[in-house]
Amino acid sequence: MSEPDHGATLNTDDYRQALKSMDSFIDVSVEDLMTLTTRAKQFARLRVMTADNIASLMSQPVTTVHPHTSLSEAADLLVSRRISGMPVVDDDNRLKGIITEADFLRVLGVPPAQPIHSLWHTLENLFTRLSQHGGQEANDESVATHMASHVITAAPTDSVQTVLNLMKRHQVRRVVIVDDARRVCGIVTRSNLVKLFLDK
Template sequence: MVRIVGEVMTQDVVQAHRETPFKDVVRLLDRHRISGLPVVDDDDKVVGVISETDLVRRQAALSTDGRARRFPIRPPGRSVRRADATARGAMAQELIGTTARELMSTPAITVHPEQRIADAARVMERHSVERLPVVDEEDRLIGIATRRDLLRVFLRTDDEIRQEVLDEVATRALGLPTHSVAVSVRDCIVTLAGALRHRGDIPLALRLTYRVDGVVGVVNSLTFHVDDARSSEEPSG
């Protein structure tokens, strides 16, 4: 069975608006023990995402830029400790005046609830993000899917994966007789062996197997009886 994002997403989403102050963003993250949240506009459309990384990056930028701008040369008679304290105070004031609009990463990487979990996991990996806001057809926020949510699907045993490949791919999709294809699974990597009737069935078998939730790789050891690809290229007469 193909699992979709809507089955594992969290519907009660902790979120911020573009004008949410920095201190309130920090409070939300701390109170709910999360490492990031989506930012929405007045229509609940996702406009960005804030992560702890964004906050640290902003704080580091203010620390560096603030000292360079305010203290290019240490004033005579002022100690290093006093100068540092003044810089930290100025940085804190600037952070307090910062809003989610300035902190967020944009555009946000989002997914739809009907997307396959495996595809969403690949999006997450490609963009190096820990969470994906889930949106409807109008890009309105309806849920959140975290890396942990998606990885739960991949916590399947090799036996479970093997049985689904046999039942859903070999028997139901390809209509193969029982035991005509040997399926073995080790560490979520599936090996297909045996002889299919047509050569053109092999790519389909590999593609369907790869789409089974929990599969991270497919090894092709299949052969065929009829080379339908070659026969279709031969002139008719």
């Protein structure tokens, strides 16, 4: 049974006395122990912060498109809603793929690694050019032609930490949240996580 600490705050002398009382040689300085404690507390706060279900953090409702949606329609949605990717779903809202800014940049012939003003700036320029030509250059290909069919997903009951680990492991900017029938429930992006940490 742990004893109450009566609100005591650990300081350098406390660590020095604790080391001395152990009556054994430990190749670590007091400063090292204090750093270790500080970091342990940070990790503890992170663990508590990310233990909640992802459902409390995900964005919803989600902007989606269908496989038969044209690329120009999908690009218009990205520009007007200022988003960087959309799940592709069937008529029952079941996940079929995802289309992202990188896919549109490839269609436009812009390497994803090339510095550009922004996805929206690029697409807006494209739309301006198309409108000046009466829309004759509009891309009538469907989203299905360029979408990625392998999508990183999580369940609404998964923890924030689980989704964070998925993003790191797969090097993705977003995770689609789906139910047992693969119907889209929400989406989590790096912006959601940044907001969580800033709010906390």
